[in-house]
Ligand SMILES: NC(=O)c1ccc[n+]([C@@H]2O[C@H](COP(=O)([O-])OP(=O)(O)OC[C@H]3O[C@@H](n4cnc5c(N)ncnc54)[C@H](O)[C@@H]3O)[C@@H](O)[C@H]2O)c1
């Protein structure tokens with residue numbers, strides 16, 4: 001019980017291929033079939049008990065087939081949120097007293113379950129509920145979540161092992177206490193892995209959590225909660241509340257025991273949370289830790305030395321995979337005319353050839369639908385605006401919401417690099433392209449560096465090493481994740497710790513030690529073995 005154990009050395013989970021005829025494809029197809037007709041009660045989980053929220057009902061549908069209802073959830077009311085907080089606080093003493101190894105074992109077991117018998121379930125739920133293609137579900141709901149769970153345990157061990165030096169006659173120790181109170185985890189629709197990581201990373205460090213997933217990710221969140229229970233998570237450590245979050249803001253943000261917020265979502269929502277905390281700052285027991293990873297307007301900048309095939313692939317995958325609904329998605333590109341002239345027609349043809357459809361019934365599809373009616377309306381308005389703007393050329397792009405919220409890959413070329421297509425986050429499959437004269441590279445580099453308020457991800461495509469060095473330096477603060485000759489999406493836990501600065505968040509790097517450090521409050525302990533017994537110093541004579 002008192003041993004200091006080694007934790008298993010983490011390695012990234014292998015991404016399965018789901019080729020026709022493979023065992024994993026058969027398992028996934030059968031689970032999709034079962035879950036698509038399940039019509040579940042998507043309840044809250046408070047103190048280990050599943051119960052419905054007290055507010056209005058919300059249907060959770062398949063975005064690519066909006067008539068297909070996967071289940072029904074309910075808005076949590078103020079009483080529900082209070083109950084979740086009470087249950088978390090009641091669970092806190094036993095949870096924080098549990099040795100780290102015992103806590104870690106739960107999350108390591110969850111990773112193993114997800115790698116094995118739960119893989120098809122979480123992937124199927126993500127395909128159905130969030131309209132991810134098989135490939136996109138696999139890298140998210142299976143691999144990234146497994147990686148978060150395993151790597152976090154290893155990073156936590158590193159934190160606990162980091163101890164101060166001691167001097168003769170003195171032993172100094174650092175104790176990494178959990179925060180006093182509860183952590184509020186609020187998670188976005190677009191990644192099952194992020195939704196799973198935000199509550200579990202704080203819980204691993206000994207905290208108790210109130211978790212509010214997005215209603216449009218509620219289907220996969222429901223199964224994530226069941227997975228954690230099967231792995232042995234005690235009741236009350238993570239309490240799931242449902243709905244859009246109004247009652248959560250009202251109750252949790254004014255509660256004296258709010259110890260931290262672990263948020264991922266839009267910049268506007270995070271600013272609302274931060275502002276509310278600021279307004280209530282005198283009412284908390286401590287200063288709540290605010291960790292938020294938020295929006296982006298991620299760029300791909302190409303140099304005249306860029307390889308057009310590398311650029312084209314980075315843009316197709318970076319802008320259109322998961323319908324451009326990754327915070328890291330390429331949404332603005334700067335391309336020199338000499339390169340554009342060589343790639344434009346092929347690039348547009350490839351974008352038009354991407355299959356967009358019902359990802360649950362056609363596992364070969366490259367893209368599904370955007371998440372909901374609100375997102376569809378936003379993308380439709382952006383495309384309509386571009387169609388009517390004389391300075392924008394719509395090279396390809398259309399939308400159709402007759403059966404699902406479908407937006408096809410959209411490429412907008414504009415000679416004006418200050419247009420909103422280079423500034424505003426649409427969070428959909430809409431790519432703004434600015435074509436520049438090769439000789440203007442330096443001016444373009446300066447202009448695009450600060451035109452958007454965000455600084456999340458960015459990519460530079462070039463063969464010229466001097467240009468790579470110069471752009472890397474000039475764009476140092478323009479992206480928290482910077483890619484050279486690659487797409488700006490697809491960060492892997494343990495390889496590219498993820499997060500951005502400026503309006504993109506607090507850059508606490510999900511899936512790293514730096515994130516976990518935010519969920520502990522260190523106590524330095526000094527013990528003197530030979531304490532002084534006389535107050536006088538030598539200089540006093
Ligand atoms: N930087 C990153 O790592 C990262 C990762 C994923 C998504 N994102 C960003 O997330 C956004 C898309 O996700 P989204 O649409 O789910 O974001 P969102 O801000 O609309 O919602 C995020 C979460 O906040 C909740 N919420 C909204 N208003 C609330 C309130 N007043 N009180 C309490 N909770 C509230 C939502 O219900 C949801 O659970 C994009 O801007 C994207 O760039 C960022």
Ligand SMILES: N[C@@H](CCC=O)C(=O)O
Nearest residue numbers: 326327328489490491498
């Ligand atoms: N970590 C993911 C993005 C998560 C945001 O949505 C990536 O790197 O593509």
